[in-house]
Amino acid sequence: MESLVIHRTLRVPRPEGEPGEGVVAAARLDAVLLRSGFTMSGDLLRHLAGLRPRDVDALGTRLLPVVAALIGAEHAHNPYFPRFPADVPETIEFWVDCLRDALKYPVQRELIVSRLLDEGRVNLLDLPKYGTYQHTYEEMLEAHDEFTATGKERLTVLHLGASLDEELSTLYGQLAGSAVPLGPEDWDTLAALAAVRLDTEVDVPVRESRAAVNLARLRAGRAPMADSIVDVLRLANAAGGGRGDLTRPVRFRFGRPERRVLLTALHEIVRANPAHLADVARHREQWKRLGEKLHPHEHPRLTGAAEVFAVARGDARVSTLAGRVELALGAGDVPGAVKLLKASPGMLLRSADRLARLGSADLAAAIAEVAPRVSGRVLLSLREHLANRDAPEALRIFVNRAGKAWVSPDAREPLDPALAGEIGAVLEAEIASRLPAASSVTVAADATGLTIPLSLRDVVPGFGVLPRGSETAVEGPVLRLFTHWRQTMHNTDFDLSVEMLDEDFGQAGQVSYTSLQDVGGVHSGDLTSAPQGATEFIDITLDQLVAPYLLPEVHIYSGEGFGEVATSYFGYMERSPEQAGLPFEPSTVRVRSDLRDSGRTALPLVVYKGENGWTARWINLFLRGHASLNSVETAYLTTSALVRGAMARRYLRVGWLARLWPVTEGAPAVHIGLTRPEGLPEETVVYTPDRLGELVPE
Structure with a gap:
């Protein structure tokens, strides 16, 4: 339970212990945490300094594994090419080398010749050198220089909690x-x-x-x-x-x-x-x-x-409200349908677009009448819907509860701008009336891209994971993507790939196991099974890119699904070439997101270049895919359309809500940010990513 609280809130429940001189032990623990990009707040350090050293050390034995698991540092991350990102060969050169190696062995040579005669091709998975580690983890460690800190590494503060x-x-x-x-x-x-x-x-x-x-x-x-x-x-x-x-x-x-x-x-x-x-x-x-x-x-x-x-x-029949509404609409009685729907306010708001297109003149008044009886989530949902209805013929994206997505052209007639504006004003007034009073509302500069989540189903466990539509700056200059998995029973092959898309979302290149290097990108090598765990990396040097969109993808080529493997996650680091170090350096990890779904392809986010540089937008989508052999090549048409739809979607962001917030003198201040800043008055209400759902009024 202690680790659960730390994982979710970055607060350490107040450690118990006898009074003592724990200053040195607390400083030692903080120094170890810094290697992983964590540090303790002043309150936490002061509390530990007043405990016995043995109690501080006991906390450390519990705390360090928790923060390591947050960012994926509890696993040994070993790339196929031991000196990655250096010494990665060209794709064809590497395949020929694997083939040349296989021909040394009579059994393999016979298999290769047989395949060529029967099928006219060679299966890479038949080559002993392909897809399996050719070095130990210790040998990989020796191939890398020591990590050099630049001062730009992530630093996450752990705060002192209550009991x-x-x-x-x-x-x-x-x-x-x-x-x-x-x-x-x-x-x-x-x-x-x-x-x-x-x-x-x-x-x-x-x-x-x-x-x-x-x-x-x-x-x-x-x-x-x-x-x-x-x-x-x-x-x-x-x-x-x-x-x-x-x-x-x-x-x-x-x-x-x-x-x-x-x-x-x-x-x-x-x-x-x-x-x-x-x-x-x-x-x-x-x-x-x-x-x-x-x-x-x-x-x-x-x-x-x-x-x-x-x-x-079917032994008894009951008339439903939905059935009576359909009869009224079928008879052209739109006012009658609106009158019926007032008995179910949520259904009225969910039918608002259809009723508006049918010319309901009293729709805004009806919504104003029932709005006090509608949940805040439905109010926000309709307000966001209206924000996406002023662009006719746009591509419409649909996402179900499991994160499966599909797109289609939006052929609906546009809404009357005056009516949409009138409904929007009604919704905003009702939302504002439900927000708690605050003396001031501030949004941190790095949190302006956060969306108001209408559901937390797509916010999977991990570190730095945000609701769908949220955006954060990517500072680079090197974006290092990674995925790690460990199979349970069957050989399992996950493939990390990056698809590069042009301004029209057409394919402009890729980095994958079939293309180990492309302009600005390099792959760490394909691994085809993970009995002890396997990690694939991709380095993207952002200033070398021509394509404005990057789509990281994790494909299940074969074996167990995301929800069946023992471990499965995706993440990214922000690196500098001069830092050197290992392929996986904990203090550079910005995001680690669990992969748990029944789909066979994961699309966690889109990275795009805007006026202010590179930005990551969370899309948290999964494709059903095929039972096996999923890849960039097989998914391209679908992924391209999904990115187009996802980037066109407009979301309600925390800045929009902050402008609606009622300000009352004497009320506590409200702060929205990625982290809780030190030095805020104790009574300040702070909304961090783990509490964004609380921004939705009841």
């Missing part, structure tokens, strides 16, 4: 109270914390998160927090191994006490408001499967629950 119990309580409140859906790992953390904090009263606005808390309540024999029958279905999904998002089927298994709790909850919700039965149609098949496992016939008095499953089976 571990207080930090966990705070984290529980933040996760449970999040106004946006959590990522899978945060959902699991919330479920674990809820199990030990059942008596803590929390408001859980997001229904998926509510399923995590309800799971703990169900296992303790308590009634769930549920005001909708879908809350009960989400709880059943969570109990079956899902995460309450209803995106994939699970195996329902319940004991008799659990069945009674779920059926009682359904009964009470339906008896209080039979209109909830209209929610069955959205997940009819899951309701059918759940009914088979809950045995509602064993509880004849719980008639409300029986009605739910009767509707799911």
